[in-house]
Amino acid sequence: MTTKTHQTTPVLPIPAPAARAATAAGAALTLGSTFLAWTWTAKFPGDLTVTGYPGGLQVLTLVGAALTLLFTLSGYGIKGLRWLTPGGTNSPVRLAALGLLGTMGFTVGAISVELGGVVNLEPGAWIGLVGAIITVVASLGLPHDQDITDTATPSPLEKFLNSLRAPAPGRPKELPSWAEILIIVAAFGIGLFVVTYGIDTAYPELFVGYLIITGFAVTALFKAGLMARLSAITTKYRSIAVAAAFAAAAVFPFTQSTDQYTLIAVNILIFATVALGLNIVVGLAGLLDLGYVAFLGVGAYTAALVSGTSASAFGVQFPFWASVLLGAAVSLIFGVVIGAPTLRLRGDYLAIVTLGFGEIFRIAVGNLDGVSGPRVTNGPNGVPNIPDLNFFGYDFGESHTILGFELGAYANYYMLMLLAMILVVLVFSRAGSSRIGRAWVAIREDETAATAMGINGFRVKLIAFALGATLAGIAGTVQAHVQSTVVPEMYVFAGPVPPNSAFLLAAVILGGMGTISGPLIGAALLYMIPAKLQFLSDYQLLGFGLALILLMRFRPEGLIANRRAKLEYHETGQLDVPDETLAGTTSGTTKAGA
Amino acid sequence: MNTMTTTTPETATTVLDASGVTMRFGGLTAVRNVDLTVKAGEIVGLIGPNGAGKTTFFNCLTGLYVPTEGKVRYKGTVLPPKPHLVTQAGIARTFQNIRLFANMTVLENVLVGRHTRTKEGLWSALLRGPGFKKAEAASHERAMELLEFIGLQDKADHLARNLPYGDQRKLEIARALASDPGLLLLDEPTAGMNPQETRVTEELIFAIRDMGIAVLVIEHDMRFIFNLCDRVACLVQGEKLVEGSPGEVQADERVVAAYLGTPFEGDPGADEVAEVEAAEAHSTTRTEGETQ
Numbered sequence: 062m063t064t065k066t067h068q069t070t071p072v073l074p075i076p077a078p079a080a081r082a083a084t085a086a087g088a089a090l091t092l093g094s095t096f097l098a099w100t101w102t103a104k105f106p107g108d109l110t111v112t113g114y115p116g117g118l119q120v121l122t123l124v125g126a127a128l129t130l131l132f133t134l135s136g137y138g139i140k141g142l143r144w145l146t147p148g149g150t151n152s153p154v155r156l157a158a159l160g161l162l163g164t165m166g167f168t169v170g171a172i173s174v175e176l177g178g179v180v181n182l183e184p185g186a187w188i189g190l191v192g193a194i195i196t197v198v199a200s201l202g203l204p205h206d207q208d209i210t211d212t213a214t215p216s217p218l219e220k221f222l223n224s225l226r227a228p229a230p231g232r233p234k235e236l237p238s239w240a241e242i243l244i245i246v247a248a249f250g251i252g253l254f255v256v257t258y259g260i261d262t263a264y265p266e267l268f269v270g271y272l273i274i275t276g277f278a279v280t281a282l283f284k285a286g287l288m289a290r291l292s293a294i295t296t297k298y299r300s301i302a303v304a305a306a307f308a309a310a311a312v313f314p315f316t317q318s319t320d321q322y323t324l325i326a327v328n329i330l331i332f333a334t335v336a337l338g339l340n341i342v343v344g345l346a347g348l349l350d351l352g353y354v355a356f357l358g359v360g361a362y363t364a365a366l367v368s369g370t371s372a373s374a375f376g377v378q379f380p381f382w383a384s385v386l387l388g389a390a391v392s393l394i395f396g397v398v399i400g401a402p403t404l405r406l407r408g409d410y411l412a413i414v415t416l417g418f419g420e421i422f423r424i425a426v427g428n429l430d431g432v433s434g435p436r437v438t439n440g441p442n443g444v445p446n447i448p449d450l451n452f453f454g455y456d457f458g459e460s461h462t463i464l465g466f467e468l469g470a471y472a473n474y475y476m477l478m479l480l481a482m483i484l485v486v487l488v489f490s491r492a493g494s495s496r497i498g499r500a501w502v503a504i505r506e507d508e509t510a511a512t513a514m515g516i517n518g519f520r521v522k523l524i525a526f527a528l529g530a531t532l533a534g535i536a537g538t539v540q541a542h543v544q545s546t547v548v549p550e551m552y553v554f555a556g557p558v559p560p561n562s563a564f565l566l567a568a569v570i571l572g573g574m575g576t577i578s579g580p581l582i583g584a585a586l587l588y589m590i591p592a593k594l595q596f597l598s599d600y601q602l603l604g605f606g607l608a609l610i611l612l613m614r615f616r617p618e619g620l621i622a623n624r625r626a627k628l629e630y631h632e633t634g635q636l637d638v639p640d641e642t643l644a645g646t647t648s649g650t651t652k653a654g655a
Numbered sequence: 656m657n658t659m660t661t662t663t664p665e666t667a668t669t670v671l672d673a674s675g676v677t678m679r680f681g682g683l684t685a686v687r688n689v690d691l692t693v694k695a696g697e698i699v700g701l702i703g704p705n706g707a708g709k710t711t712f713f714n715c716l717t718g719l720y721v722p723t724e725g726k727v728r729y730k731g732t733v734l735p736p737k738p739h740l741v742t743q744a745g746i747a748r749t750f751q752n753i754r755l756f757a758n759m760t761v762l763e764n765v766l767v768g769r770h771t772r773t774k775e776g777l778w779s780a781l782l783r784g785p786g787f788k789k790a791e792a793a794s795h796e797r798a799m800e801l802l803e804f805i806g807l808q809d810k811a812d813h814l815a816r817n818l819p820y821g822d823q824r825k826l827e828i829a830r831a832l833a834s835d836p837g838l839l840l841l842d843e844p845t846a847g848m849n850p851q852e853t854r855v856t857e858e859l860i861f862a863i864r865d866m867g868i869a870v871l872v873i874e875h876d877m878r879f880i881f882n883l884c885d886r887v888a889c890l891v892q893g894e895k896l897v898e899g900s901p902g903e904v905q906a907d908e909r910v911v912a913a914y915l916g917t918p919f920e921g922d923p924g925a926d927e928v929a930e931v932e933a934a935e936a937h938s939t940t941r942t943e944g945e946t947q
């Protein structure tokens with residue numbers, strides 16, 4: 062720790078050695094308690110009645126306790142564990158401890174509420190809870206990782222928030238490249254495991270516990286500097302890291318014994334792919350598209366109508382590649398038709414027109430039923446019985462045995478959708494870091510200056526808009542076959558089931574505009590939370606709104622900040638700039654002389 | 656007037672030829688029938704009191720405004736009133752209120768300036784052939800050269816918004832230069848700068864002229880203008896009042912009157928004007944002394 066004159070005192074006045082020892086002891090106590098019975102009846106899901114091994118929420122608590130313990134021991138400077146905390150030392154302990162208390166407290170609360178009273182708790186649960194409380198209280202006695210500089214007398218809340226902050230890690234030790242590649246593989250392996258665990262959670266309590274512990278644990282890993290280390294390595298071996306990420310994603314269906322969760326994963330992939338496509342339009346080019354889901358619908362309906370289903374007005378059956386191309390082309394045409402007149406204008410016209418287009422699309426396909434209009438789309442009944450894909454005799458509708466693993470039907474679509482996602486990721490990253498991508502960002506930043514730099518604003522915006530539409534159309538062609546039915550109500554502006562335009566936009570904003578991983582994570586969360594917590598359905602939109610407000614207040618750049626946003630909102634690493642010039646950017650009209 | 660200004664040979668080609676440019680906003684005529692030429696290798700100054708229409712005139716030249724009347728020719732061809740086509744043709748500009756791409760890095764700002772001189776479109780970016788890589792590398796190299804030219808090479812990775820004020824103005828110049836212009840329009844390049852920074856900017860503009868780029872500059876700092884320019888034009892209430900060598904413009908009583916207000920008819924204020932003229936002359940002699 063640096064010794065400054067106004068070193069910030071810990072949140073609680075406990076001597077540091079005692080605090081550390083108590084933190085470790087508390088975490089160990091809770092860790093031990095997960096092996097005891099927490100309740101007496103198996104009515105509470107997850108089998109928490111057995112002494113000897115942990116189950117369900119106990120496993121999550123165990124993870125929290127183990128993580129807290131590891132970070133605490135790293136704080137002792139124990140050899141072999143110090144690599145765990147290259148950034149902050151004590152803030153990760155506090156965050157892990159909070160996560161531990163969160164899961165433990167949630168479990169105790171859930172047992173008491175569901176079974177009717179605290180009498181249903183076995184002593185094991187009390188031991189665990191006491192241990193978790195000790196851990197959190199003691200961890201608050203650990204020193205801060207960085208001092209508060211802007212005020213000498215911080216309020217307790219400021220102190221608490223500061224105690225969760227940590228400096229960025231310094232320069233890492235050189236590792237041999239095989240070790241670094243091994244780290245990448247291990248990291249993506251762990252990532253796959255964590256995501257799979259989340260998708261596979263069988264009951265809402267477990268999913269809530271999962272959200273709590275992963276939320277805190279991931280933040281702790283960030284504060285510990287491990288994520289910075291990892292991202293440095295993945296930047297160094299970019300192609301290997303990308304390959305590892307997709308390999309990990311491709312392994313997912315092999316971990317599943319039934320199709321139930323693979324279907325969730327396929328839907329997440331569709332949602333995430335479309336969100337990433339929207340991120341080109343919104344995040345890079347800064348065009349607010351409120352009807353983006355309609356392009357998904359255009360692709361899906363196109364594929365459905367040429368899929369050979371008996372419900373189609375056209376009795377044709379295109380091969381899949383042709384229907385993908387057709388879906389992409391039709392979406393592209395719609396994109397140009399919508400974009401060309403509106404993108405010439407500045408301001409919010411685009412938002413209004415796209416909002417209108419989204420609704421017009423839904424209502425139009427609902428009316429092309431032979432009664433209110435020509436019979437094309439079957440109206441509100443949609444196009445059912447879209448046949449499964451068949452590649453050279455490989456039937457997507459059947460399970461197959463690959464490498465000795467029995468893969469369900471949805472695994473085929475999962476792989477196909479993964480390919481579509483790889484395509485979109487590739488398009489995003491390549492277009493983003495090129496002349497055209499820079500032009501998009503320039504237009505977003507200042508359209509007047511961008512045109513004065515020779516950028517044809519209309520053309521460049523139209524390219525972004527049409528590209529986004531095309532990518533959504535491609536995703537739509539796969540979606541039609543996955544769902545086997547397309548109905549107008551799948552493509553609303555806002556609704557409880559993603560993807561819809563509002564959720565797509567939310568996934569982009571929540572995850573982080575202009576990034577690749579942001580919308581993917583945002584989409585995964587926004588899909589899983591309603592799917593897993595169905596008891597929330599009435600309050601879902603309310604909670605969702607609250608979450609967005611809180612996010613905008615505390616983390617405006619989204620969960621994943623892109624390089625620019627990080628610099629924009631938090632001014633990190635640019636200490637050589639004097640403060641007064643930061644304010645000067647908007648007041649450039651001062652006159653000199655004369 | 657001093658050794659730094661060069662007299663342009665009569666044969667020099669005309670880079671910019673604006674004739675009869677008029678810009679009306681409803682009832683307000685912000686620019687009225689202004690003719691202005693800039694020849695190759697020249698630095699021309701545009702002065703005038705606040706609200707005289709200087710920036711509006713710039714906007715007419717660069718296609719941000721479509722002039723109500725008049726034509727703008729660049730190297731003999733009439734410019735279409737579209738900003739990106741004007742830049743494509745070879746006129747680059749900076750803005751009075753700095754308009755950098757605040758959340759892009761310094762390097763990216765300059766790279767955006769290269770837009771018109773590179774061709775790689777979406778397909779080329781997606782397919783990443785050898786041509787794309789070569790063009791990207793060339794753009795980077797040129798951008799870094801320009802950053803070295805203005806002395807910001809060490810801040811290439813900083814966000815533009817985090818630069819100190821003076822550096823932001825310089826970066827705007829580098830971004831404009833990135834489009835390889837034949838004519839550079841600078842709108843108050845030294846506004847808000849301290850005297851040292853102003854002097855550095857002066858040197859920068861001379862260096863730009865020496866690169867073969869003609870410069871048209873708006874400035875309120877008379878010392879700066881009279882040091883720098885081969886020719887100065889003064890706009891007052893949208894009309895070009897005088898044009899001539901710095902010496903001529905400086906001595907013109909209408910210019911002084913425009914800046915300080917017209918005295919009541921006849922004599923009462925005449926001696927005041929004389930006084931001010933004397934003071935002006937005094938200050939410029941001092942300036943010359945300083946710069947030489």
Ligand SMILES: Nc1ncnc2c1ncn2[C@@H]1O[C@H](COP(=O)(O)OP(=O)(O)OP(=O)(O)O)[C@@H](O)[C@H]1O
Pocket residue numbers: 680683685703704705706707708709710711712751
């Ligand atoms: N878009 C516009 N609409 C209406 N009036 C405008 C517009 N742009 C400029 N004007 C008016 O035109 C006149 C000239 O403005 P301009 O900005 O060109 O002056 P300037 O010579 O650049 O002054 P300064 O030295 O203050 O920059 C002003 O009266 C201004 O209010």
Ligand SMILES: [Mg+2]
Pocket residue numbers: 709710711751
């Ligand atoms: Mg002006």
